[in-house]
Amino acid sequence: MLLEIKNLNKYYGEKHILKNISFSIEEGEVYGLVGESGCGKSTTARVLTGLTPAQSGEIIFQGEKLNCKKISGFRDIQMVFQDPNSSLNPMKNIRWILEEPFKINKMKDKKNMEYQIKEMLEMANLSEDILSKYPYELSGGQKQRIAIILALLSDPKLLIADEAVSSLDLSGQASILNFFKKLQTELKVSYLFISHDLRVVYHMCDRIGIMRNGEIVEEGTPEEIYKNPKHDYTKALLRALPGSYEFEKELENI
Ligand SMILES: Nc1ncnc2c1ncn2[C@@H]1O[C@H](COP(=O)(O)OP(=O)(O)OP(=O)(O)O)[C@@H](O)[C@H]1O
Ligand SMILES: [Mg+2]
Structure with a gap:
Protein backbone atom coordinates (compact mmCIF):
# COMPACT_ATOMS: atom_id res chain seq x y z
CA MET A 1 0.00 0.00 0.00
CA LEU A 2 1.39 3.42 -0.96
CA LEU A 3 -0.83 5.58 1.22
CA GLU A 4 -3.18 4.75 4.07
CA ILE A 5 -5.31 7.35 5.79
CA LYS A 6 -7.10 6.31 8.95
CA ASN A 7 -9.74 8.26 10.85
CA LEU A 8 -8.44 11.67 9.86
CA ASN A 9 -10.10 14.62 11.62
CA LYS A 10 -9.53 18.25 10.80
CA TYR A 11 -11.12 21.32 12.37
CA TYR A 12 -10.91 24.95 11.37
CA GLY A 13 -11.80 26.62 14.67
CA GLU A 14 -15.07 25.07 15.83
CA LYS A 15 -15.87 23.82 12.36
CA HIS A 16 -15.40 20.07 11.84
CA ILE A 17 -14.15 19.90 8.24
CA LEU A 18 -12.83 16.33 7.81
CA LYS A 19 -14.87 13.80 9.75
CA ASN A 20 -13.04 10.56 10.40
CA ILE A 21 -11.84 10.12 6.84
CA SER A 22 -10.25 6.80 5.87
CA PHE A 23 -9.07 5.65 2.46
CA SER A 24 -6.02 4.14 0.84
CA ILE A 25 -4.14 4.27 -2.45
CA GLU A 26 -2.12 1.38 -3.83
CA GLU A 27 1.15 1.70 -5.72
CA GLY A 28 0.36 2.78 -9.30
CA GLU A 29 -3.29 3.40 -8.53
CA VAL A 30 -5.33 6.47 -9.44
CA TYR A 31 -7.81 7.35 -6.71
CA GLY A 32 -10.48 9.93 -7.46
CA LEU A 33 -12.03 12.15 -4.81
CA VAL A 34 -15.31 13.72 -5.90
CA GLY A 35 -17.84 15.94 -4.18
CA GLU A 36 -19.48 19.32 -4.25
CA SER A 37 -17.78 22.61 -3.45
CA GLY A 38 -16.80 22.98 0.20
CA CYS A 39 -17.03 19.27 1.12
CA GLY A 40 -13.34 19.12 2.11
CA VAL A 47 -3.26 17.87 5.05
CA LEU A 48 -1.58 15.21 2.89
CA THR A 49 0.98 17.67 1.54
CA GLY A 50 1.69 19.02 5.02
CA LEU A 51 0.33 22.49 4.26
CA THR A 52 -2.10 22.38 7.17
CA PRO A 53 -2.19 20.13 10.25
CA ALA A 54 -4.95 17.70 11.19
CA GLN A 55 -6.06 17.23 14.80
CA SER A 56 -6.21 13.44 14.87
CA GLY A 57 -5.82 10.38 12.69
CA GLU A 58 -3.06 8.50 10.96
CA ILE A 59 -1.31 8.94 7.64
CA ILE A 60 0.90 6.03 6.66
CA PHE A 61 2.96 6.69 3.54
CA GLN A 62 5.17 3.94 2.11
CA GLY A 63 4.91 2.10 5.42
CA GLU A 64 6.01 5.12 7.45
CA LYS A 65 3.77 7.05 9.80
CA LEU A 66 3.74 10.76 8.99
CA ASN A 67 3.12 13.32 11.69
CA CYS A 68 -0.14 14.83 10.45
CA LYS A 69 -0.39 17.20 13.41
CA LYS A 70 2.69 19.07 12.34
CA ILE A 71 2.96 21.29 9.27
CA SER A 72 5.80 20.13 7.05
CA GLY A 73 6.31 19.26 3.41
CA PHE A 74 6.58 15.65 2.35
CA ARG A 75 8.83 15.64 -0.69
CA ASP A 76 7.47 12.38 -2.06
CA ILE A 77 3.98 13.86 -2.31
CA GLN A 78 3.65 16.67 -4.87
CA MET A 79 0.60 18.69 -5.75
CA VAL A 80 -0.73 20.28 -8.92
CA PHE A 81 -3.21 23.09 -8.27
CA GLN A 82 -6.23 24.38 -10.15
CA ASP A 83 -4.44 27.61 -11.06
CA PRO A 84 -1.08 26.92 -12.74
CA ASN A 85 -0.04 30.54 -12.08
CA SER A 86 0.33 29.64 -8.41
CA SER A 87 3.16 27.19 -9.12
CA LEU A 88 5.09 29.05 -11.82
CA ASN A 89 7.37 31.95 -10.94
CA PRO A 90 6.24 34.79 -13.27
CA MET A 91 9.70 36.41 -13.23
CA LYS A 92 11.55 33.40 -14.62
CA ASN A 93 11.54 31.64 -17.96
CA ILE A 94 10.39 28.03 -18.33
CA ARG A 95 13.94 26.67 -18.54
CA TRP A 96 14.82 28.27 -15.19
CA ILE A 97 11.55 27.03 -13.66
CA LEU A 98 12.06 23.43 -14.80
CA GLU A 99 15.73 23.36 -13.76
CA GLU A 100 14.89 24.40 -10.22
CA PRO A 101 14.04 20.92 -8.84
CA PHE A 102 17.54 19.82 -9.92
CA LYS A 103 19.09 22.68 -7.94
CA ILE A 104 17.03 22.02 -4.82
CA ASN A 105 17.40 18.27 -4.86
CA LYS A 106 21.15 17.69 -4.75
CA MET A 107 20.73 13.94 -5.12
CA LYS A 108 19.24 14.33 -8.55
CA ASP A 109 21.36 13.46 -11.54
CA LYS A 110 22.22 16.79 -13.14
CA LYS A 111 23.83 15.16 -16.17
CA ASN A 112 20.43 13.92 -17.18
CA MET A 113 18.68 17.21 -16.50
CA GLU A 114 18.51 18.36 -20.11
CA TYR A 115 17.44 14.93 -21.26
CA GLN A 116 14.73 14.52 -18.62
CA ILE A 117 13.26 17.95 -19.29
CA LYS A 118 13.17 17.33 -23.06
CA GLU A 119 11.61 13.91 -22.59
CA MET A 120 8.86 15.36 -20.41
CA LEU A 121 8.16 18.18 -22.87
CA GLU A 122 7.79 15.63 -25.63
CA MET A 123 5.37 13.56 -23.56
CA ALA A 124 3.36 16.72 -22.91
CA ASN A 125 3.28 17.59 -26.63
CA LEU A 126 5.21 20.80 -26.03
CA SER A 127 7.99 22.04 -28.28
CA GLU A 128 11.42 22.91 -26.88
CA ASP A 129 10.92 26.54 -27.93
CA ILE A 130 8.80 26.91 -24.83
CA LEU A 131 11.93 26.82 -22.64
CA SER A 132 12.86 30.40 -23.50
CA LYS A 133 9.37 31.75 -22.85
CA TYR A 134 7.88 33.27 -19.70
CA PRO A 135 4.70 31.97 -18.05
CA TYR A 136 2.63 34.97 -19.27
CA GLU A 137 3.43 34.00 -22.88
CA LEU A 138 1.80 30.57 -22.45
CA SER A 139 -1.82 29.45 -22.76
CA GLY A 140 -3.61 28.08 -19.68
CA GLY A 141 -3.23 24.50 -20.93
CA GLN A 142 0.48 24.96 -21.67
CA LYS A 143 1.05 26.46 -18.23
CA GLN A 144 -0.76 23.57 -16.57
CA ARG A 145 1.38 21.04 -18.48
CA ILE A 146 4.53 22.86 -17.31
CA ALA A 147 3.19 22.82 -13.72
CA ILE A 148 2.63 19.05 -13.96
CA ILE A 149 6.13 18.49 -15.40
CA LEU A 150 7.57 20.64 -12.60
CA ALA A 151 5.84 18.51 -9.96
CA LEU A 152 7.06 15.30 -11.60
CA LEU A 153 10.69 16.43 -11.85
CA SER A 154 10.93 16.07 -8.05
CA ASP A 155 10.27 12.32 -8.49
CA PRO A 156 7.18 12.15 -6.28
CA LYS A 157 5.69 8.78 -5.35
CA LEU A 158 2.26 10.34 -5.24
CA LEU A 159 0.94 13.23 -7.30
CA ILE A 160 -2.12 15.06 -6.05
CA ALA A 161 -4.05 16.85 -8.78
CA ASP A 162 -6.56 19.23 -7.18
CA GLU A 163 -9.07 20.37 -9.83
CA ALA A 164 -6.09 20.47 -12.18
CA VAL A 165 -8.25 20.75 -15.30
CA SER A 166 -11.19 22.85 -14.12
CA SER A 167 -9.74 26.19 -15.22
CA LEU A 168 -9.54 25.01 -18.85
CA ASP A 169 -12.06 24.75 -21.66
CA LEU A 170 -13.28 21.29 -22.66
CA SER A 171 -10.64 20.51 -25.29
CA GLY A 172 -7.94 21.87 -22.96
CA GLN A 173 -9.26 19.55 -20.24
CA ALA A 174 -9.19 16.55 -22.54
CA SER A 175 -5.59 17.17 -23.60
CA ILE A 176 -4.37 17.52 -19.99
CA LEU A 177 -6.27 14.36 -19.04
CA ASN A 178 -4.54 12.57 -21.91
CA PHE A 179 -1.19 13.71 -20.53
CA PHE A 180 -2.07 12.44 -17.05
CA LYS A 181 -3.13 9.11 -18.52
CA LYS A 182 0.14 8.80 -20.46
CA LEU A 183 2.14 9.52 -17.30
CA GLN A 184 0.20 6.85 -15.49
CA THR A 185 0.79 4.15 -18.09
CA GLU A 186 4.38 5.07 -18.97
CA LEU A 187 5.80 6.28 -15.64
CA LYS A 188 3.44 4.37 -13.30
CA VAL A 189 2.74 7.51 -11.28
CA SER A 190 0.14 7.14 -8.52
CA TYR A 191 -2.42 9.91 -8.22
CA LEU A 192 -4.96 11.34 -5.92
CA PHE A 193 -7.22 12.94 -8.48
CA ILE A 194 -9.58 15.57 -7.08
CA SER A 195 -12.50 16.87 -9.11
CA HIS A 196 -16.09 17.96 -8.75
CA ASP A 197 -16.80 16.40 -12.16
CA LEU A 198 -17.68 12.72 -12.02
CA ARG A 199 -17.17 12.32 -15.77
CA VAL A 200 -13.52 13.31 -15.44
CA VAL A 201 -12.75 10.87 -12.62
CA TYR A 202 -14.72 8.13 -14.36
CA HIS A 203 -12.23 8.17 -17.22
CA MET A 204 -9.12 8.69 -15.12
CA CYS A 205 -9.46 6.64 -11.96
CA ASP A 206 -9.19 3.05 -10.78
CA ARG A 207 -11.25 3.80 -7.70
CA ILE A 208 -13.47 6.69 -6.65
CA GLY A 209 -14.40 8.05 -3.24
CA ILE A 210 -17.54 10.18 -3.03
CA MET A 211 -17.17 12.92 -0.46
CA ARG A 212 -19.94 14.83 1.20
CA ASN A 213 -19.76 17.32 4.01
CA GLY A 214 -16.37 16.08 5.26
CA GLU A 215 -17.13 12.37 4.98
CA ILE A 216 -16.49 9.71 2.37
CA VAL A 217 -19.99 8.32 1.86
CA GLU A 218 -19.28 5.77 -0.87
CA GLU A 219 -16.31 4.13 -2.51
CA GLY A 220 -16.06 1.95 -5.61
CA THR A 221 -14.68 1.40 -9.09
CA PRO A 222 -15.93 3.83 -11.76
CA GLU A 223 -18.20 1.08 -13.11
CA GLU A 224 -19.74 0.45 -9.69
CA ILE A 225 -20.28 4.14 -9.03
CA TYR A 226 -21.80 4.82 -12.47
CA LYS A 227 -23.88 1.68 -12.91
CA ASN A 228 -24.83 0.86 -9.36
CA PRO A 229 -24.57 3.89 -7.07
CA LYS A 230 -25.61 3.01 -3.53
CA HIS A 231 -25.77 6.32 -1.73
CA ASP A 232 -28.53 8.83 -2.50
CA TYR A 233 -25.93 11.58 -2.73
CA THR A 234 -24.01 9.67 -5.43
CA LYS A 235 -27.25 9.24 -7.37
CA ALA A 236 -27.89 12.98 -7.08
CA LEU A 237 -24.36 13.76 -8.33
CA LEU A 238 -24.92 11.50 -11.33
CA ARG A 239 -28.24 13.15 -12.14
CA ALA A 240 -26.67 16.59 -11.93
CA LEU A 241 -23.99 15.89 -14.55
CA PRO A 242 -24.12 18.42 -17.36
CA GLY A 243 -24.72 16.72 -20.68
CA SER A 244 -22.00 17.50 -23.17
CA TYR A 245 -21.85 15.00 -25.97
CA GLU A 246 -18.61 16.42 -27.39
CA PHE A 247 -16.82 16.25 -24.05
CA GLU A 248 -18.00 12.67 -23.48
CA LYS A 249 -16.66 11.74 -26.91
CA GLU A 250 -13.26 13.34 -26.21
CA LEU A 251 -13.06 11.57 -22.85
CA GLU A 252 -13.82 8.23 -24.46
CA ASN A 253 -10.64 8.54 -26.51
CA ILE A 254 -8.45 8.84 -23.45
N1 LIG B 1 -8.05 28.27 5.89
C1 LIG B 1 -9.34 28.03 6.21
N2 LIG B 1 -9.89 28.55 7.34
C2 LIG B 1 -11.17 28.30 7.67
N3 LIG B 1 -11.99 27.50 6.96
C3 LIG B 1 -11.51 26.96 5.84
C4 LIG B 1 -10.16 27.18 5.39
N4 LIG B 1 -9.97 26.50 4.25
C5 LIG B 1 -11.12 25.87 3.97
N5 LIG B 1 -12.05 26.14 4.92
C6 LIG B 1 -13.42 25.60 4.96
O1 LIG B 1 -13.35 24.20 4.91
C7 LIG B 1 -14.41 23.66 4.12
C8 LIG B 1 -13.86 22.75 3.05
O2 LIG B 1 -13.12 23.50 2.12
P1 LIG B 1 -12.30 22.85 0.93
O3 LIG B 1 -11.50 23.92 0.29
O4 LIG B 1 -11.59 21.66 1.42
O5 LIG B 1 -13.48 22.39 -0.04
P2 LIG B 1 -13.41 21.72 -1.50
O6 LIG B 1 -14.15 20.43 -1.43
O7 LIG B 1 -12.01 21.69 -1.98
O8 LIG B 1 -14.29 22.74 -2.38
P3 LIG B 1 -14.09 23.25 -3.91
O9 LIG B 1 -14.69 22.17 -4.79
O10 LIG B 1 -14.88 24.50 -3.98
O11 LIG B 1 -12.64 23.45 -4.17
C9 LIG B 1 -15.21 24.86 3.59
O12 LIG B 1 -16.32 25.03 4.41
C10 LIG B 1 -14.23 26.00 3.75
O13 LIG B 1 -14.92 27.20 3.97
MG1 LIG C 1 -11.01 22.63 -3.59
Whole structure:
Protein backbone atom coordinates (compact mmCIF):
# COMPACT_ATOMS: atom_id res chain seq x y z
CA MET A 1 0.00 0.00 0.00
CA LEU A 2 1.39 3.42 -0.96
CA LEU A 3 -0.83 5.58 1.22
CA GLU A 4 -3.18 4.75 4.07
CA ILE A 5 -5.31 7.35 5.79
CA LYS A 6 -7.10 6.31 8.95
CA ASN A 7 -9.74 8.26 10.85
CA LEU A 8 -8.44 11.67 9.86
CA ASN A 9 -10.10 14.62 11.62
CA LYS A 10 -9.53 18.25 10.80
CA TYR A 11 -11.12 21.32 12.37
CA TYR A 12 -10.91 24.95 11.37
CA GLY A 13 -11.80 26.62 14.67
CA GLU A 14 -15.07 25.07 15.83
CA LYS A 15 -15.87 23.82 12.36
CA HIS A 16 -15.40 20.07 11.84
CA ILE A 17 -14.15 19.90 8.24
CA LEU A 18 -12.83 16.33 7.81
CA LYS A 19 -14.87 13.80 9.75
CA ASN A 20 -13.04 10.56 10.40
CA ILE A 21 -11.84 10.12 6.84
CA SER A 22 -10.25 6.80 5.87
CA PHE A 23 -9.07 5.65 2.46
CA SER A 24 -6.02 4.14 0.84
CA ILE A 25 -4.14 4.27 -2.45
CA GLU A 26 -2.12 1.38 -3.83
CA GLU A 27 1.15 1.70 -5.72
CA GLY A 28 0.36 2.78 -9.30
CA GLU A 29 -3.29 3.40 -8.53
CA VAL A 30 -5.33 6.47 -9.44
CA TYR A 31 -7.81 7.35 -6.71
CA GLY A 32 -10.48 9.93 -7.46
CA LEU A 33 -12.03 12.15 -4.81
CA VAL A 34 -15.31 13.72 -5.90
CA GLY A 35 -17.84 15.94 -4.18
CA GLU A 36 -19.48 19.32 -4.25
CA SER A 37 -17.78 22.61 -3.45
CA GLY A 38 -16.80 22.98 0.20
CA CYS A 39 -17.03 19.27 1.12
CA GLY A 40 -13.34 19.12 2.11
CA LYS A 41 -11.46 17.82 -0.94
CA SER A 42 -8.76 20.48 -0.99
CA THR A 43 -8.45 20.31 2.79
CA THR A 44 -7.69 16.59 2.45
CA ALA A 45 -5.01 17.42 -0.13
CA ARG A 46 -3.56 20.19 2.06
CA VAL A 47 -3.26 17.87 5.05
CA LEU A 48 -1.58 15.21 2.89
CA THR A 49 0.98 17.67 1.54
CA GLY A 50 1.69 19.02 5.02
CA LEU A 51 0.33 22.49 4.26
CA THR A 52 -2.10 22.38 7.17
CA PRO A 53 -2.19 20.13 10.25
CA ALA A 54 -4.95 17.70 11.19
CA GLN A 55 -6.06 17.23 14.80
CA SER A 56 -6.21 13.44 14.87
CA GLY A 57 -5.82 10.38 12.69
CA GLU A 58 -3.06 8.50 10.96
CA ILE A 59 -1.31 8.94 7.64
CA ILE A 60 0.90 6.03 6.66
CA PHE A 61 2.96 6.69 3.54
CA GLN A 62 5.17 3.94 2.11
CA GLY A 63 4.91 2.10 5.42
CA GLU A 64 6.01 5.12 7.45
CA LYS A 65 3.77 7.05 9.80
CA LEU A 66 3.74 10.76 8.99
CA ASN A 67 3.12 13.32 11.69
CA CYS A 68 -0.14 14.83 10.45
CA LYS A 69 -0.39 17.20 13.41
CA LYS A 70 2.69 19.07 12.34
CA ILE A 71 2.96 21.29 9.27
CA SER A 72 5.80 20.13 7.05
CA GLY A 73 6.31 19.26 3.41
CA PHE A 74 6.58 15.65 2.35
CA ARG A 75 8.83 15.64 -0.69
CA ASP A 76 7.47 12.38 -2.06
CA ILE A 77 3.98 13.86 -2.31
CA GLN A 78 3.65 16.67 -4.87
CA MET A 79 0.60 18.69 -5.75
CA VAL A 80 -0.73 20.28 -8.92
CA PHE A 81 -3.21 23.09 -8.27
CA GLN A 82 -6.23 24.38 -10.15
CA ASP A 83 -4.44 27.61 -11.06
CA PRO A 84 -1.08 26.92 -12.74
CA ASN A 85 -0.04 30.54 -12.08
CA SER A 86 0.33 29.64 -8.41
CA SER A 87 3.16 27.19 -9.12
CA LEU A 88 5.09 29.05 -11.82
CA ASN A 89 7.37 31.95 -10.94
CA PRO A 90 6.24 34.79 -13.27
CA MET A 91 9.70 36.41 -13.23
CA LYS A 92 11.55 33.40 -14.62
CA ASN A 93 11.54 31.64 -17.96
CA ILE A 94 10.39 28.03 -18.33
CA ARG A 95 13.94 26.67 -18.54
CA TRP A 96 14.82 28.27 -15.19
CA ILE A 97 11.55 27.03 -13.66
CA LEU A 98 12.06 23.43 -14.80
CA GLU A 99 15.73 23.36 -13.76
CA GLU A 100 14.89 24.40 -10.22
CA PRO A 101 14.04 20.92 -8.84
CA PHE A 102 17.54 19.82 -9.92
CA LYS A 103 19.09 22.68 -7.94
CA ILE A 104 17.03 22.02 -4.82
CA ASN A 105 17.40 18.27 -4.86
CA LYS A 106 21.15 17.69 -4.75
CA MET A 107 20.73 13.94 -5.12
CA LYS A 108 19.24 14.33 -8.55
CA ASP A 109 21.36 13.46 -11.54
CA LYS A 110 22.22 16.79 -13.14
CA LYS A 111 23.83 15.16 -16.17
CA ASN A 112 20.43 13.92 -17.18
CA MET A 113 18.68 17.21 -16.50
CA GLU A 114 18.51 18.36 -20.11
CA TYR A 115 17.44 14.93 -21.26
CA GLN A 116 14.73 14.52 -18.62
CA ILE A 117 13.26 17.95 -19.29
CA LYS A 118 13.17 17.33 -23.06
CA GLU A 119 11.61 13.91 -22.59
CA MET A 120 8.86 15.36 -20.41
CA LEU A 121 8.16 18.18 -22.87
CA GLU A 122 7.79 15.63 -25.63
CA MET A 123 5.37 13.56 -23.56
CA ALA A 124 3.36 16.72 -22.91
CA ASN A 125 3.28 17.59 -26.63
CA LEU A 126 5.21 20.80 -26.03
CA SER A 127 7.99 22.04 -28.28
CA GLU A 128 11.42 22.91 -26.88
CA ASP A 129 10.92 26.54 -27.93
CA ILE A 130 8.80 26.91 -24.83
CA LEU A 131 11.93 26.82 -22.64
CA SER A 132 12.86 30.40 -23.50
CA LYS A 133 9.37 31.75 -22.85
CA TYR A 134 7.88 33.27 -19.70
CA PRO A 135 4.70 31.97 -18.05
CA TYR A 136 2.63 34.97 -19.27
CA GLU A 137 3.43 34.00 -22.88
CA LEU A 138 1.80 30.57 -22.45
CA SER A 139 -1.82 29.45 -22.76
CA GLY A 140 -3.61 28.08 -19.68
CA GLY A 141 -3.23 24.50 -20.93
CA GLN A 142 0.48 24.96 -21.67
CA LYS A 143 1.05 26.46 -18.23
CA GLN A 144 -0.76 23.57 -16.57
CA ARG A 145 1.38 21.04 -18.48
CA ILE A 146 4.53 22.86 -17.31
CA ALA A 147 3.19 22.82 -13.72
CA ILE A 148 2.63 19.05 -13.96
CA ILE A 149 6.13 18.49 -15.40
CA LEU A 150 7.57 20.64 -12.60
CA ALA A 151 5.84 18.51 -9.96
CA LEU A 152 7.06 15.30 -11.60
CA LEU A 153 10.69 16.43 -11.85
CA SER A 154 10.93 16.07 -8.05
CA ASP A 155 10.27 12.32 -8.49
CA PRO A 156 7.18 12.15 -6.28
CA LYS A 157 5.69 8.78 -5.35
CA LEU A 158 2.26 10.34 -5.24
CA LEU A 159 0.94 13.23 -7.30
CA ILE A 160 -2.12 15.06 -6.05
CA ALA A 161 -4.05 16.85 -8.78
CA ASP A 162 -6.56 19.23 -7.18
CA GLU A 163 -9.07 20.37 -9.83
CA ALA A 164 -6.09 20.47 -12.18
CA VAL A 165 -8.25 20.75 -15.30
CA SER A 166 -11.19 22.85 -14.12
CA SER A 167 -9.74 26.19 -15.22
CA LEU A 168 -9.54 25.01 -18.85
CA ASP A 169 -12.06 24.75 -21.66
CA LEU A 170 -13.28 21.29 -22.66
CA SER A 171 -10.64 20.51 -25.29
CA GLY A 172 -7.94 21.87 -22.96
CA GLN A 173 -9.26 19.55 -20.24
CA ALA A 174 -9.19 16.55 -22.54
CA SER A 175 -5.59 17.17 -23.60
CA ILE A 176 -4.37 17.52 -19.99
CA LEU A 177 -6.27 14.36 -19.04
CA ASN A 178 -4.54 12.57 -21.91
CA PHE A 179 -1.19 13.71 -20.53
CA PHE A 180 -2.07 12.44 -17.05
CA LYS A 181 -3.13 9.11 -18.52
CA LYS A 182 0.14 8.80 -20.46
CA LEU A 183 2.14 9.52 -17.30
CA GLN A 184 0.20 6.85 -15.49
CA THR A 185 0.79 4.15 -18.09
CA GLU A 186 4.38 5.07 -18.97
CA LEU A 187 5.80 6.28 -15.64
CA LYS A 188 3.44 4.37 -13.30
CA VAL A 189 2.74 7.51 -11.28
CA SER A 190 0.14 7.14 -8.52
CA TYR A 191 -2.42 9.91 -8.22
CA LEU A 192 -4.96 11.34 -5.92
CA PHE A 193 -7.22 12.94 -8.48
CA ILE A 194 -9.58 15.57 -7.08
CA SER A 195 -12.50 16.87 -9.11
CA HIS A 196 -16.09 17.96 -8.75
CA ASP A 197 -16.80 16.40 -12.16
CA LEU A 198 -17.68 12.72 -12.02
CA ARG A 199 -17.17 12.32 -15.77
CA VAL A 200 -13.52 13.31 -15.44
CA VAL A 201 -12.75 10.87 -12.62
CA TYR A 202 -14.72 8.13 -14.36
CA HIS A 203 -12.23 8.17 -17.22
CA MET A 204 -9.12 8.69 -15.12
CA CYS A 205 -9.46 6.64 -11.96
CA ASP A 206 -9.19 3.05 -10.78
CA ARG A 207 -11.25 3.80 -7.70
CA ILE A 208 -13.47 6.69 -6.65
CA GLY A 209 -14.40 8.05 -3.24
CA ILE A 210 -17.54 10.18 -3.03
CA MET A 211 -17.17 12.92 -0.46
CA ARG A 212 -19.94 14.83 1.20
CA ASN A 213 -19.76 17.32 4.01
CA GLY A 214 -16.37 16.08 5.26
CA GLU A 215 -17.13 12.37 4.98
CA ILE A 216 -16.49 9.71 2.37
CA VAL A 217 -19.99 8.32 1.86
CA GLU A 218 -19.28 5.77 -0.87
CA GLU A 219 -16.31 4.13 -2.51
CA GLY A 220 -16.06 1.95 -5.61
CA THR A 221 -14.68 1.40 -9.09
CA PRO A 222 -15.93 3.83 -11.76
CA GLU A 223 -18.20 1.08 -13.11
CA GLU A 224 -19.74 0.45 -9.69
CA ILE A 225 -20.28 4.14 -9.03
CA TYR A 226 -21.80 4.82 -12.47
CA LYS A 227 -23.88 1.68 -12.91
CA ASN A 228 -24.83 0.86 -9.36
CA PRO A 229 -24.57 3.89 -7.07
CA LYS A 230 -25.61 3.01 -3.53
CA HIS A 231 -25.77 6.32 -1.73
CA ASP A 232 -28.53 8.83 -2.50
CA TYR A 233 -25.93 11.58 -2.73
CA THR A 234 -24.01 9.67 -5.43
CA LYS A 235 -27.25 9.24 -7.37
CA ALA A 236 -27.89 12.98 -7.08
CA LEU A 237 -24.36 13.76 -8.33
CA LEU A 238 -24.92 11.50 -11.33
CA ARG A 239 -28.24 13.15 -12.14
CA ALA A 240 -26.67 16.59 -11.93
CA LEU A 241 -23.99 15.89 -14.55
CA PRO A 242 -24.12 18.42 -17.36
CA GLY A 243 -24.72 16.72 -20.68
CA SER A 244 -22.00 17.50 -23.17
CA TYR A 245 -21.85 15.00 -25.97
CA GLU A 246 -18.61 16.42 -27.39
CA PHE A 247 -16.82 16.25 -24.05
CA GLU A 248 -18.00 12.67 -23.48
CA LYS A 249 -16.66 11.74 -26.91
CA GLU A 250 -13.26 13.34 -26.21
CA LEU A 251 -13.06 11.57 -22.85
CA GLU A 252 -13.82 8.23 -24.46
CA ASN A 253 -10.64 8.54 -26.51
CA ILE A 254 -8.45 8.84 -23.45
N1 LIG B 1 -8.05 28.27 5.89
C1 LIG B 1 -9.34 28.03 6.21
N2 LIG B 1 -9.89 28.55 7.34
C2 LIG B 1 -11.17 28.30 7.67
N3 LIG B 1 -11.99 27.50 6.96
C3 LIG B 1 -11.51 26.96 5.84
C4 LIG B 1 -10.16 27.18 5.39
N4 LIG B 1 -9.97 26.50 4.25
C5 LIG B 1 -11.12 25.87 3.97
N5 LIG B 1 -12.05 26.14 4.92
C6 LIG B 1 -13.42 25.60 4.96
O1 LIG B 1 -13.35 24.20 4.91
C7 LIG B 1 -14.41 23.66 4.12
C8 LIG B 1 -13.86 22.75 3.05
O2 LIG B 1 -13.12 23.50 2.12
P1 LIG B 1 -12.30 22.85 0.93
O3 LIG B 1 -11.50 23.92 0.29
O4 LIG B 1 -11.59 21.66 1.42
O5 LIG B 1 -13.48 22.39 -0.04
P2 LIG B 1 -13.41 21.72 -1.50
O6 LIG B 1 -14.15 20.43 -1.43
O7 LIG B 1 -12.01 21.69 -1.98
O8 LIG B 1 -14.29 22.74 -2.38
P3 LIG B 1 -14.09 23.25 -3.91
O9 LIG B 1 -14.69 22.17 -4.79
O10 LIG B 1 -14.88 24.50 -3.98
O11 LIG B 1 -12.64 23.45 -4.17
C9 LIG B 1 -15.21 24.86 3.59
O12 LIG B 1 -16.32 25.03 4.41
C10 LIG B 1 -14.23 26.00 3.75
O13 LIG B 1 -14.92 27.20 3.97
MG1 LIG C 1 -11.01 22.63 -3.59
